Amino acid sequence: MRIVKSIIFIVILISSISFNSISQEDIKIKKSDFQIEIKEVGFKEAWKELKQAEKLFSQGLGTYPDALELYLRTAKYNSDCAKLNYKIGVCYLATDKFYHATEFLERAYLKDNLVTDDIHFMLARAYHLNLDFDKAIVNYKAYFDAFTAKELEKYNINVDKYIRECRYGKELTNQPVRVIINNLGQRVNSRYDDYNPVLHPNNDLLYFTSRRELDKKDKRIEADNKFFENVFVSEQAGDLWRKPNLVENKLDSKNNESVITISKDGSSIYLYNGQENGGDILVSELKKGNWKSPKLISGKLLSKGKETTIAFSPDERELFIVSNQYGTVGGMDIFYSKLNEKGKWTEPANMGAAINTEYNEEGVYWHPTEDKVYFSSQGHNSMGGYDVFVMERNEEGQWSIPVNLGYPINTPNDDIFFKMDENNKQAYYSAVRDNGFGGKDLYKVIFLGEEKEMKLSTEDIFLAWNYKSIDDLFYYIPKEVKVDTALYMVGQVTDSKSGEAIKMAKIEVIDLEMSQVVATGLADTSGIYKIKIPKKKDYGVEVTAKDYLFFVEMAYLSQKQVVDSKVTANFQLNKIDVGATMVLDNIFFETNKATIKTESAAELARLAALLVENPTIRLEISGHTDNVGSYRVNQKLSESRAKSVVNYMVSQGVSADRLEYKGYAFNQPIADNNTADGRAKNRRVEFKVISK
Amino acid sequence: MKHFKITILLLFISSFAIAQANEIEQEILKLKKQAKLIYNEGVRFAEQGKITDAHKKFDAALFIYSDFALPYLERAKILILTNELDLAMNDCAKAIELNDKLGEAFYIRAYMKMLMNDHQNALTDFTHSIQKGFTEPQSYYYRGLMNFELKDYNSALIDFTMAIDKDYDFAYAYNERASTKRMLSDYHGAIHDYKQALSYDSTIVIAYDNMASCKIKTGDFEGALEDYTKAITRDPDFYISLNNRGNAYYQMSNYELALNDFTKVTEIKKDYAPAYNNLGITKIELQNYLGAEKDFDMAIELDSEYGEAYMNRGYAREFLGKFPAACADWRKAQELGVEDAEKYIVECE
Incomplete structure (x- = not known):
C-alpha cells in the first residue's frame, strides 16, 4: 500500500541545478505578438493552449516540459515571435532535449535582440550545454557586461565560474575518455528525473530514485514543481533490467526518500529522507526477507543540517558523508568518519578545501574494493553542473586531489551518483544526456580499455591470373618437325666388260633445268653409292672414275619406282683401252655446220679432263651423220665437226699430236636411219682410244 | 685349318650381326619417319583447334615410335587443357627424359607445378625452360608469377618487364607488373601499369579494383571509389570490389554506404x-x-x-x-x- 506523500516535507535529495541560479524571465506573450486574426481557424484553441503554457511556465522547472509541448503547438501560428521562441528555448534548456534550445533562442535574438534582459545568458547556457564553449563565453560576457560590479556581488552572480567551466569544458572535450554510455532504456527510465542507482551486492537488483508521477493523484513539490522522490527497484533479466517497481511498505514514507547505498552483505539499506531538519539518512535492516522500518543512522553522523549521501569503505570501518552542517567549505561538503576503538563513529570531519569547494559536493561513493572515492562536484574543474570526480588514498593514507573523470562521462549538465564496479570496467550513474527519456536518466558507463584498432578485412586479388586465368595462355601451337622426305638415288658402278665394281667412282647429279649439279656422291669399295636427291625427277648423271672413260647419261628417275625413298640407277663404265669408243652425246653443232654450240661446253670440258687425267692416251675424234643427203656433203660435214672438236681441245691446251680426226659420213651408223630417233643417234661425234 | 674355319665363321657371324644391326637401324629410322609424319598431322589438327584429333595423332605417333619426345609434350599440353594433370605430368616427364634440351617441356612441367601451387619447383622449371631457349613472353610471365608468389618482387618485376618487352600488348603482364610495383610501394607506377593493362584489355576487372586500392594508398579516395564502381559495374558479382568499396566508404566515415556494400557482399557470397x-x-x-x-x-x-x-x-x-x-x-x-x-x-x- 503506497503511502500518500505529504506536501509539507519538501526537502529533496538533489535539486536541478542547471540554470536555477539565475531565474529566467517570464515575459508575457500577447495576442498582438501573433499578428493574426483571432477568428482564424485553430488559433482560438492555440491561444488557449498558450495561456495554459504560460501558467505552467510560471510554476517552475518541473512543468517546463508540459509547457514546452503547448508552446510548440502555438508556434505554428507565429514561428517568428521572439518571445515565444525565447520561452521554447528556455523550456528546452530545462529538458534533456537541450540541444534544440539554441535554434529557438538564436531565432528569438535574431527577431528581437532585446527580447529579454537575459537573452545572452540563455544563449550562453544553450551553447554551453551543447559544448559550443567559445560562443558560450562570448554570450556569458555579453550578459554579465550589463551588470555593474556591485550588482554582480549583490545578485551573487559568479561570472568567472561560468567562463571557467567553459574553458575546462574545452580542455576536457579535447581529451575524451574511452567509454560507452548506455541509457538503461525506457523500461527503467521515465520522462521524469531518475537518479542515484544503487546496485545490490548480488548485482541482480537495481535500486534507484525516481521523481516520476505515480498516479493522477500524485502531487508536485512546491520547490521545483516536480513529483516526490520515491525508491524503485528493478530486477535484472539477462542484459536488461525489468520494469521497476515502487519499493513500498516500510521503505516508503510521506517524505521524499531516496536510496543511497546497500551494505556489503545486503542486510542494510541506507535511505535519504527529506525530513523537516533538512533531510537525514536512515537505515533499514533486512529481516526474514523484508525491510524493516528505517531508523536514523548513528546520531554522531547526523547534524541539524542536511545529510544526503553516505559511503562506506570496503571494510565498512570508515565512511564519507555529505552534509551542509556547520563548518562546510561551501554548500554540501564531504565529511569523513571512522569507527573508534569502541566501535562508535567518530565526529565527521570536513575533508578540507582540497576536496570540498565553495560549491556543492554530492553523491559520494566508495569503490567496493579499492581506496578510491567517487563524488560529484560543482566546483574543481567541472565543465558545468555536477561533474564526477575521483580521489584516491595513497599508502600514507593521504587522499589525492580529485580528478575529473572527463568527457563524455561529464558534461555541462549534472552528472552524479556515480557507482563504479569492483573491476573498474563499468559503472552506473545519473545524467542529463541527449539520448535520454526526460530529465535525469540512469546510465551505464562501460570503460573501454586502450583504444583498439579494429581489424577491417581487405582483400585484393593482385594478379589477373588469379582472378581469371586464361586456360590456354600457356599453350603454344606446335610446329611440324622436319621429316626426311628426300629421295635417294642408289646403285652400283661396274666395269662394262668385267662387271667388276668400280670403287671411288664419282657420281654427279645434274639438274638440267637449272644447269646445276644438285648432288654428288662416291661409290664405296663395292661400287655402291647412295646420293640424296632433292626430288623425284629426271636428272643428268655424270660418272667418272680413274682409268675409265667418263659416263654421262640421263637418269629418268621420274619413271622409276621409289622403294623406301630410293630409286635405283646402276652405271657401267668403259675402261680406257685401245679401241674403246665413246659417243659424245652432248656436243651440239649449228645445223649443217661445224660450229659448236655453247651448250656443248660441259661435254667438251669432260673430254679435256679425260685427256689431262690420262696424259698418255691418244684419241681419234670422229664425226658421223645420218644418211640424209649425199655422201660427199655428209663426209665433209662429219669431218669438219670432228676437226672443230679437235681444234677446241687444242685451244684448251691439249697437244695436237694426241688427237686425230676423221669424218665417216653415214658409213658407221649405230641406229636405224629409217627412223628419226635412229637418225638423231647417228648424227654424232665420238672418240676412240688409239693408243695408251 | 681349324682356326681358319673358326675365323671365317666369326667373320661370317660378325658380318651377319652388322647386317642385322644395320637392318634394325634402318627399321627404326623408318618408324621414326612414320611417327614424325603422323605427329605432323597432329600438329595440323592442333593448329585448327581440333585437340581431340590431335590427341589421337600424338597417341598414334607414340604407338609407332615411343621414344619420340615431341608427341609426349604436345599430348601433355592437350591433357592440361582437359584438366588431366597427372597424365600430363607423366607425359611431360617422359618428354624431358627423352630430350632434356626441350625447353618447352620444362615450361609445361613448370606450368603444371604452378597449377599445383608448387611455386618453388615451378620457378626452377621456368628458369630451365628459359635457359634452354624457350624464351617466349609467357615463360617470363609465369616465372614472374612464381617470383611474385614467393615474394621476390624485384625478380618478378624484371620478369614481367621481359614479358612486356616481348609482347607489348600483354595486358595480364601489365596488371601483374603493376601489382608487383604496388608491393614495392610504387603506387604511381602501379596505377600507370593498371591503366596500360586496361587499355589493352578492358575486361580485366581486377585491374580497376587494384588501381582503386593504389589510389587509396595515395589518398585519392574519390578516384578509388570511381574505379571500384567501374569494377562492380562490369562485374556485378565481383564481391571483392564491393567489399573494398565498402572499406573505402568506411575509411571515409561513410558508414551507411559501407554497410550497404558489405551487406551486398553477404548476399552475393554468403x-x-x-x-x-x-x-x-x-x-x-x-x-x-x-x-x-x-x-x-x-x-x-x-x-x-x-x-x-x-x-x-x-x-x-x-x-x-x-x-x-x-x-x-x-x-x-x-x-x-x-x-x-x-x-x-x-x-x-
Missing part, C-alpha cells in the same frame, strides 16, 4: 567471412554493438580460425560490457596469432 567481419566493424561505428556481435559470430561460424573476427568481436563485447566474453575472444585471437591481442589481454588481467 560464405565470405570477411564481409561479416566488416559488417560488424561498421555496426560498431554505428553503435549497433549487438548487431556487430552477431556479424562477428557469423564470421567465426564461417571461419573458426578467423583471428581478426575474434579480436573484433572482443571489441563489440567490450562495448556491450561483456568483459569476460571479450577477454575470451582476445585470448582466442592470440592463440590464432593476432599480434595486437596480447596488449588487450593485459587489460583483462
Whole structure:
C-alpha cells in the first residue's frame, strides 16, 4: 500500500541545478505578438493552449516540459515571435532535449535582440550545454557586461565560474575518455528525473530514485514543481533490467526518500529522507526477507543540517558523508568518519578545501574494493553542473586531489551518483544526456580499455591470373618437325666388260633445268653409292672414275619406282683401252655446220679432263651423220665437226699430236636411219682410244 | 685349318650381326619417319583447334615410335587443357627424359607445378625452360608469377618487364607488373601499369579494383571509389570490389554506404567471412554493438580460425560490457596469432 506523500516535507535529495541560479524571465506573450486574426481557424484553441503554457511556465522547472509541448503547438501560428521562441528555448534548456534550445533562442535574438534582459545568458547556457564553449563565453560576457560590479556581488552572480567551466569544458572535450554510455532504456527510465542507482551486492537488483508521477493523484513539490522522490527497484533479466517497481511498505514514507547505498552483505539499506531538519539518512535492516522500518543512522553522523549521501569503505570501518552542517567549505561538503576503538563513529570531519569547494559536493561513493572515492562536484574543474570526480588514498593514507573523470562521462549538465564496479570496467550513474527519456536518466558507463584498432578485412586479388586465368595462355601451337622426305638415288658402278665394281667412282647429279649439279656422291669399295636427291625427277648423271672413260647419261628417275625413298640407277663404265669408243652425246653443232654450240661446253670440258687425267692416251675424234643427203656433203660435214672438236681441245691446251680426226659420213651408223630417233643417234661425234 | 674355319665363321657371324644391326637401324629410322609424319598431322589438327584429333595423332605417333619426345609434350599440353594433370605430368616427364634440351617441356612441367601451387619447383622449371631457349613472353610471365608468389618482387618485376618487352600488348603482364610495383610501394607506377593493362584489355576487372586500392594508398579516395564502381559495374558479382568499396566508404566515415556494400557482399557470397567481419566493424561505428556481435559470430561460424573476427568481436563485447566474453575472444585471437591481442589481454588481467 503506497503511502500518500505529504506536501509539507519538501526537502529533496538533489535539486536541478542547471540554470536555477539565475531565474529566467517570464515575459508575457500577447495576442498582438501573433499578428493574426483571432477568428482564424485553430488559433482560438492555440491561444488557449498558450495561456495554459504560460501558467505552467510560471510554476517552475518541473512543468517546463508540459509547457514546452503547448508552446510548440502555438508556434505554428507565429514561428517568428521572439518571445515565444525565447520561452521554447528556455523550456528546452530545462529538458534533456537541450540541444534544440539554441535554434529557438538564436531565432528569438535574431527577431528581437532585446527580447529579454537575459537573452545572452540563455544563449550562453544553450551553447554551453551543447559544448559550443567559445560562443558560450562570448554570450556569458555579453550578459554579465550589463551588470555593474556591485550588482554582480549583490545578485551573487559568479561570472568567472561560468567562463571557467567553459574553458575546462574545452580542455576536457579535447581529451575524451574511452567509454560507452548506455541509457538503461525506457523500461527503467521515465520522462521524469531518475537518479542515484544503487546496485545490490548480488548485482541482480537495481535500486534507484525516481521523481516520476505515480498516479493522477500524485502531487508536485512546491520547490521545483516536480513529483516526490520515491525508491524503485528493478530486477535484472539477462542484459536488461525489468520494469521497476515502487519499493513500498516500510521503505516508503510521506517524505521524499531516496536510496543511497546497500551494505556489503545486503542486510542494510541506507535511505535519504527529506525530513523537516533538512533531510537525514536512515537505515533499514533486512529481516526474514523484508525491510524493516528505517531508523536514523548513528546520531554522531547526523547534524541539524542536511545529510544526503553516505559511503562506506570496503571494510565498512570508515565512511564519507555529505552534509551542509556547520563548518562546510561551501554548500554540501564531504565529511569523513571512522569507527573508534569502541566501535562508535567518530565526529565527521570536513575533508578540507582540497576536496570540498565553495560549491556543492554530492553523491559520494566508495569503490567496493579499492581506496578510491567517487563524488560529484560543482566546483574543481567541472565543465558545468555536477561533474564526477575521483580521489584516491595513497599508502600514507593521504587522499589525492580529485580528478575529473572527463568527457563524455561529464558534461555541462549534472552528472552524479556515480557507482563504479569492483573491476573498474563499468559503472552506473545519473545524467542529463541527449539520448535520454526526460530529465535525469540512469546510465551505464562501460570503460573501454586502450583504444583498439579494429581489424577491417581487405582483400585484393593482385594478379589477373588469379582472378581469371586464361586456360590456354600457356599453350603454344606446335610446329611440324622436319621429316626426311628426300629421295635417294642408289646403285652400283661396274666395269662394262668385267662387271667388276668400280670403287671411288664419282657420281654427279645434274639438274638440267637449272644447269646445276644438285648432288654428288662416291661409290664405296663395292661400287655402291647412295646420293640424296632433292626430288623425284629426271636428272643428268655424270660418272667418272680413274682409268675409265667418263659416263654421262640421263637418269629418268621420274619413271622409276621409289622403294623406301630410293630409286635405283646402276652405271657401267668403259675402261680406257685401245679401241674403246665413246659417243659424245652432248656436243651440239649449228645445223649443217661445224660450229659448236655453247651448250656443248660441259661435254667438251669432260673430254679435256679425260685427256689431262690420262696424259698418255691418244684419241681419234670422229664425226658421223645420218644418211640424209649425199655422201660427199655428209663426209665433209662429219669431218669438219670432228676437226672443230679437235681444234677446241687444242685451244684448251691439249697437244695436237694426241688427237686425230676423221669424218665417216653415214658409213658407221649405230641406229636405224629409217627412223628419226635412229637418225638423231647417228648424227654424232665420238672418240676412240688409239693408243695408251 | 681349324682356326681358319673358326675365323671365317666369326667373320661370317660378325658380318651377319652388322647386317642385322644395320637392318634394325634402318627399321627404326623408318618408324621414326612414320611417327614424325603422323605427329605432323597432329600438329595440323592442333593448329585448327581440333585437340581431340590431335590427341589421337600424338597417341598414334607414340604407338609407332615411343621414344619420340615431341608427341609426349604436345599430348601433355592437350591433357592440361582437359584438366588431366597427372597424365600430363607423366607425359611431360617422359618428354624431358627423352630430350632434356626441350625447353618447352620444362615450361609445361613448370606450368603444371604452378597449377599445383608448387611455386618453388615451378620457378626452377621456368628458369630451365628459359635457359634452354624457350624464351617466349609467357615463360617470363609465369616465372614472374612464381617470383611474385614467393615474394621476390624485384625478380618478378624484371620478369614481367621481359614479358612486356616481348609482347607489348600483354595486358595480364601489365596488371601483374603493376601489382608487383604496388608491393614495392610504387603506387604511381602501379596505377600507370593498371591503366596500360586496361587499355589493352578492358575486361580485366581486377585491374580497376587494384588501381582503386593504389589510389587509396595515395589518398585519392574519390578516384578509388570511381574505379571500384567501374569494377562492380562490369562485374556485378565481383564481391571483392564491393567489399573494398565498402572499406573505402568506411575509411571515409561513410558508414551507411559501407554497410550497404558489405551487406551486398553477404548476399552475393554468403560464405565470405570477411564481409561479416566488416559488417560488424561498421555496426560498431554505428553503435549497433549487438548487431556487430552477431556479424562477428557469423564470421567465426564461417571461419573458426578467423583471428581478426575474434579480436573484433572482443571489441563489440567490450562495448556491450561483456568483459569476460571479450577477454575470451582476445585470448582466442592470440592463440590464432593476432599480434595486437596480447596488449588487450593485459587489460583483462
